[in-house]
Amino acid sequence: MSTTASPPDATSAGGASTYLDSADGRSFRVRGSWTPPRVGDFLHLESGGATLLGQVERLEAEGRDQHVASGTLVSVDGPPPAPVPTPVEVSPASDEEVAAVVSGADRRLHVGRLQSMPGVPLGLLSRKLNRHTFWCGQSGSGKTYALGVLLERILTATDLPVLVLDPNSDFVHLDTTVPTADPQESRALADRDVQVLRPDSQERPLRIRFTDLSARAQAAVLRLDPVVDRVEYNALLQLAASFEERHLADVLPTLNQADTPEAVMLAQRLENLGLLDWRTVWSDHTTSATDVLDRRPAATVLDLGGYDEQEEQLAVALGVLDHLWQRRSQRRPLLIVVDEAHNLCPPQAETPLGVAVRDRLVQIAAEGRKYGLWLLVSTQRPSKVHPGIVTQCDNLTLMRMTSRTDLEQLAGIFGHVPEDMLRRAAQFRLGEALVAGTFVPRPTLVRMRDRVTEQGGSDVSVPLRDEDPAVESPPHRPTTGEGTVS
Ligand SMILES: Nc1ncnc2c1ncn2[C@@H]1O[C@H](COP(=O)(O)OP(=O)(O)OP(=O)(O)O)[C@@H](O)[C@H]1O
Numbered sequence: 001m002s003t004t005a006s007p008p009d010a011t012s013a014g015g016a017s018t019y020l021d022s023a024d025g026r027s028f029r030v031r032g033s034w035t036p037p038r039v040g041d042f043l044h045l046e047s048g049g050a051t052l053l054g055q056v057e058r059l060e061a062e063g064r065d066q067h068v069a070s071g072t073l074v075s076v077d078g079p080p081p082a083p084v085p086t087p088v089e090v091s092p093a094s095d096e097e098v099a100a101v102v103s104g105a106d107r108r109l110h111v112g113r114l115q116s117m118p119g120v121p122l123g124l125l126s127r128k129l130n131r132h133t134f135w136c137g138q139s140g141s142g143k144t145y146a147l148g149v150l151l152e153r154i155l156t157a158t159d160l161p162v163l164v165l166d167p168n169s170d171f172v173h174l175d176t177t178v179p180t181a182d183p184q185e186s187r188a189l190a191d192r193d194v195q196v197l198r199p200d201s202q203e204r205p206l207r208i209r210f211t212d213l214s215a216r217a218q219a220a221v222l223r224l225d226p227v228v229d230r231v232e233y234n235a236l237l238q239l240a241a242s243f244e245e246r247h248l249a250d251v252l253p254t255l256n257q258a259d260t261p262e263a264v265m266l267a268q269r270l271e272n273l274g275l276l277d278w279r280t281v282w283s284d285h286t287t288s289a290t291d292v293l294d295r296r297p298a299a300t301v302l303d304l305g306g307y308d309e310q311e312e313q314l315a316v317a318l319g320v321l322d323h324l325w326q327r328r329s330q331r332r333p334l335l336i337v338v339d340e341a342h343n344l345c346p347p348q349a350e351t352p353l354g355v356a357v358r359d360r361l362v363q364i365a366a367e368g369r370k371y372g373l374w375l376l377v378s379t380q381r382p383s384k385v386h387p388g389i390v391t392q393c394d395n396l397t398l399m400r401m402t403s404r405t406d407l408e409q410l411a412g413i414f415g416h417v418p419e420d421m422l423r424r425a426a427q428f429r430l431g432e433a434l435v436a437g438t439f440v441p442r443p444t445l446v447r448m449r450d451r452v453t454e455q456g457g458s459d460v461s462v463p464l465r466d467e468d469p470a471v472e473s474p475p476h477r478p479t480t481g482e483g484t485v486s
């Protein structure tokens with residue numbers, strides 16, 4: 001028995017003191033004098049000739065020793081429970097019972113183990129990854145590490161291609177396994193086509209073509225406002241079609257040769273903004289990130305963190321997102337992962353490029369699902385990402401979060417997640433998460449498993465002074481306590 005629920009005064013022993021009722025056959029309430037379980041735990045219930053499995057979503061105390069646990073009936077074997085109080089025997093559910101509900105048959109999809117039942121792995125429902133996902137938790141709660149776990153599972157067990165927009169260079173080693181990983185798991189990942197595109201790489205440079213951008217995107221790069229700069233903006237609309245060249249440097253002579261004052265103004269703008277100096281942004285006559293993406297490798301990581309300027313990051317992100325959107329009618333599935341999403345889709349964007357990227361992501365959140373474009377956005381607080389994106393997410397992974405305001409906001413958005421389970425995030429330790437939504441069988445409190453690949457930007461240690469031998473060293477560093485899920 002591994003939940004904290006201890007068997008109550010059993011109904012069979014010395015007078016019925018614990019009762020079960022169910023208003024609709026799908027939810028349950030257990031009332032009695034017993035040591036209550038914790039929210040999220042599973043209960044084995046025997047009542048009225050039926051065996052039931054219930055997940056606790058809410059706990060209330062009644063008087064000094066009476067407790068009420070209520071939640072969802074996950075399985076019912078026998079006659080459905082009655083709406084009136086019926087004597088019940090309650091015990092913590094066994095590992096086998098819970099695993100039958102939450103683990104799934106494919107161990108390659110196991111992302112971690114239940115916090116209260118370390119013997120029970122949580123399995124992803126890979127077919128239900130066709131929804132948008134919100135990944136949230138305060139800084140240092142383990143979001144990026146856990147996101148890596150999810151990506152590794154997707155790469156290992158599915159054919160769903162993934163695009164990672166990586167503003168912190170945290171996923172640039174997604175193609176490199178750690179020496180401590182299980183050899184079979186390492187091999188499974190090594191077989192997958194993972195393309196890491198980086199600004200300073202000779203072999204796999206991250207580039208886009210200016211002339212592939214839509215006129216609207218080009219205008220955003222040139223910081224043109226359609227109303228304030230209407231003359232130049234209009235000149236760009238007229239000229240954009242004639243930019244057949246593939247490099248921005250080739251556009252400049254075209255503008256100067258056009259011999260109209262507006263074209264010359266555009267050329268000046270291009271030079272003044274120093275856009276030709278974005279040497280690691282613009283593709284010459286060869287590769288563009290969109291060419292790589294069109295092949296749909298198993299994973300394509302765009303190392304946006306390799307750029308010095310935020311505007312460069314935004315230009316590349318816009319080029320790629322616009323490209324995907326323009327081809328949406330092909331309905332080719334892609335999971336678009338945006339870590340540190342506050343960089344690309346904050347509620348208030350500051351520049352025309354920022355607005356264009358954000359608006360495209362909001363549009364993908366609103367309409368992309370039916371075209372097979374699914375977003376996974378990760379950030380520290382719900383308010384740091386545009387509400388038009390967060391409110392479109394069906395799936396939630398919540399890591400440590402102590403802010404009551406943020407938890408209330410999440411409860412408002414993710415109404416399908418039991419509020420008391422959300423509140424438990426305030427006590428989470430590193431690597432612990434609440435996972436809920438269509439991509440898992442039940443809302444589950446989980447401890448994420450270990451990574452198979454390297455995380456790019458792990459924490460910087462605090463520099464310490466030489467140890468004073470007179471001071472005793474601390475007993476041991478707390479660990480996250482999760483090994484490889486078997
Ligand atoms: N389950 C885990 N096991 C071991 N180490 C972990 C685990 N989760 C996270 N870490 C480590 O803890 C540190 C913080 O994790 P991570 O970078 O994932 O946090 P984060 O929530 O993404 O933070 P931020 O919002 O600042 O980006 C990293 O050094 C990471 O390697």
Ligand SMILES: [Mg+2]
Binds near residue numbers: 170
């Ligand atoms: Mg992070």
